[in-house]
Structure formats: structure tokens, C-alpha cells
Amino acid sequence: MTHLVIFAALATVPLLAIVLLRVNGAIAFMSLCLGSVLVTYTSSDVDSVVSGLEGKHAAHLEPWVQVALFVLPLLLSLLFTRGSVKGSKSLLNVLPAAATGLLCALLIVPLLPLALRQEIHQQAVWRQLNDAQTAIILGGAVFSLMFLLFTHRRKKSDEEGKKGKHKG
Numbered sequence: 001m002t003h004l005v006i007f008a009a010l011a012t013v014p015l016l017a018i019v020l021l022r023v024n025g026a027i028a029f030m031s032l033c034l035g036s037v038l039v040t041y042t043s044s045d046v047d048s049v050v051s052g053l054e055g056k057h058a059a060h061l062e063p064w065v066q067v068a069l070f071v072l073p074l075l076l077s078l079l080f081t082r083g084s085v086k087g088s089k090s091l092l093n094v095l096p097a098a099a100t101g102l103l104c105a106l107l108i109v110p111l112l113p114l115a116l117r118q119e120i121h122q123q124a125v126w127r128q129l130n131d132a133q134t135a136i137i138l139g140g141a142v143f144s145l146m147f148l149l150f151t152h153r154r155k156k157s158d159e160e161g162k163k164g165k166h167k168g
Contacts, residue, residue, distance in 0.1 A: 003119040007126060010108055014074065015101030018093070021082040025096030026144035031077040032103050035070040039111065043069055066111040074104070089151050096147050099140030106133055 014032075018025050043066045050065055085093045106129055109120050120126050129136075 003116070004123055004125065006116070007105060007109070007120050007123060011101040011105035011129075013101075014104045015097050017078055018097035018100060019090075021078060022085045022090065022093075023078050023081050023097075024084050024147070025093045025098075025100055026147040027077050027081055027084075028074055029096050029100045029103060029140050029144040031073040032070075032100060032107065034073040036107050038069045038073070039066050060113075063111055063113045067108060070108055070111055071104075074100075085151075092147055092151065095143040096140065099136060099143055102129065102132075102136045103140055105129060106136060 014028065017023065018028050043062075046069060047062050047065055050061055109117055109126065112120070
């Protein structure tokens with residue numbers, strides 16, 4: 001049961017953080033994608049550095065170094081973009097926020113220590129999430145791109161108003 005709670009927290013904590021801090025869910029989703037790239041391409045080098053610093057006790061740190069590399073871009077996005085979603089955009093932001101929470105759970109579980117990962121893999125909800133990974137990734141990417149495109153476009157009246165102010 002504890003493993004199910006941990007798994008649920010992996011999905012709901014990012015979702016709640018994004019919604020409550022009014023962070024742009026699309027940026028958070030892309031931050032998790034960046035975290036995945038960091039883990040894929042830099043974790044072996046970072047693990048080597050940590051192993052050099054910690055010596056023989058570093059082997060148990062490897063999964064946690066990967067988890068840290070994975071969540072660091074998300075944490076920085078939460079910190080630096082809080083309060084960036086205002087008004088009616090908050091309702092639209094729920095879709096990329098939900099996709100971010102699901103993607104977080106989907107990508108972080110394989111990075112966890114073996115015993116914890118195996119316990120989570122035995123959960124039915126993990127199998128359902130794993131089966132839905134394509135839909136989560138594609139849906140999250142589409143929701144995020146649409147949110148960015150539709151909420152960050154300038155209106156013609158704004159552009160014309162700014163042009164008129166610069167001339168005078």
C-alpha cells in the first residue's frame with residue numbers, strides 16, 4: 001500500500017504544484033522532457049564525479065543522482081515561473097499540468113532504486129499508466145504546444161498600440 005501512495009504522489013505532487021503555484025504547465029512538461037534528456041546523456045558522467053567524491057559508498061547514490069537530474073529542470077521551472085498563468089488560462093493549464101504529473105510518474109519510476117521500482121511495477125495502476133505512455137506523451141506534447149501557441153500570441157490591437165506609442 002505504501003508503494004501505491006508513493007506512486008500516486010509522483011503523479012499528483014507535480015500536478016498540484018503547477019496548479020497551486022500557477023506555473024505554466026507546458027513549460028513544466030517541457031522541463032520534464034529536458035530532465036529525461038539530462039538523465040540519458042549526462043548521468044553516467046555525473047555518477048562518475050559522485051563516485052569519485054563518495055568512494056565505495058557511491059553505488060547506492062546512482063539512482064538518486066538520476067532522480068535529481070530528472071527533477072532539477074522541473075523544480076527550477078516551478079521556482080522561476082510561478083504566478084505566470086493568470087485568469088481564464090488557469091483552466092486550460094490543467095491539461096498540460098495533468099500530462100506533466102503523469103509523465104513525471106512514468107519517467108521517474110525507472111530511475112528509482114531497484115527494490116522500490118519492482119514494488120511499483122507490481123501495482124495494477126503502474127501497468128495501466130505504462131500501457132498509456134504513448135497517449136500521455138503525445139497528448140502532453142500536443143496540449144503543451146497548443147497552450148503555448150494560444151496563450152502567448154499578441155493581439156493585433158496590442159501590437160498596433162505599441163507601435164503608435166513608439167512613434168509619438
